[in-house]
Amino acid sequence: MVVKVYGAPFPHPKRVLVCLAEKEIEFEMIFVDLFKQEHHTPKFLKLQPFRYVPIIQDGDYTLYESRAIIRYYAKKYRSQGTDLLGKTMEEEGLVNQWLEVEATRFHPPVFHLVTQIMFGPEFGIERSEKVVKENEEALGKVLDVYEDRLSKSKYLAGDFFSLADLAHLPFGENLVGPCGKEYMIKERKHVSAWWDDISSRPSWKKVNEACKTLE
Numbered sequence: 253m254v255v256k257v258y259g260a261p262f263p264h265p266k267r268v269l270v271c272l273a274e275k276e277i278e279f280e281m282i283f284v285d286l287f288k289q290e291h292h293t294p295k296f297l298k299l300q301p302f303r304y305v306p307i308i309q310d311g312d313y314t315l316y317e318s319r320a321i322i323r324y325y326a327k328k329y330r331s332q333g334t335d336l337l338g339k340t341m342e343e344e345g346l347v348n349q350w351l352e353v354e355a356t357r358f359h360p361p362v363f364h365l366v367t368q369i370m371f372g373p374e375f376g377i378e379r380s381e382k383v384v385k386e387n388e389e390a391l392g393k394v395l396d397v398y399e400d401r402l403s404k405s406k407y408l409a410g411d412f413f414s415l416a417d418l419a420h421l422p423f424g425e426n427l428v429g430p431c432g433k434e435y436m437i438k439e440r441k442h443v444s445a446w447w448d449d450i451s452s453r454p455s456w457k458k459v460n461e462a463c464k465t466l467e
Contacts (some may be wrong), residue, residue, distance in 0.1 A: 257281050275336070330454040359451060365388065417446070
């Protein structure tokens, strides 16, 4: 069965798509035009009352929130495609630990930088250099912790690629690309090697190609 993914070529939906690609699950992207407020329509609100993408429909099962979705598919299809959770309870514990770090430490400052630098003008948000500086400093401290961790293991949860690494791809791409903050990655030797590794995965290239048709 083909999974329906409601969203747009933005970071949160792409997080789900790259997980599906790693798990070798067929998907169909249902484009939701956020600029036309399609996420405010009664039909959309029946699926997602908080007006956010992505949403997946897997048969008669509906789920939203990107990190919940990737955990769901990593478990449901554990033996298919890339094992994104590890082979032991201890490894899975570390995967979940670093997923929480991504959500609570990495994501907030990156999100503010992306909002300020990339999407501010489109959504009528006036850029604040103070906000940019504060979040760049906050992100730098997080990446210093990553640098130490990645000096001891190839990936965040150990020597295997997992959801913890995958979750960083969409906003990491915006950071090094449109936001012009690539130096924050490149000036940290082990973070740079990790980023080059995960961002060159075939699954991520597949997702970016698929999203080009929606831009």
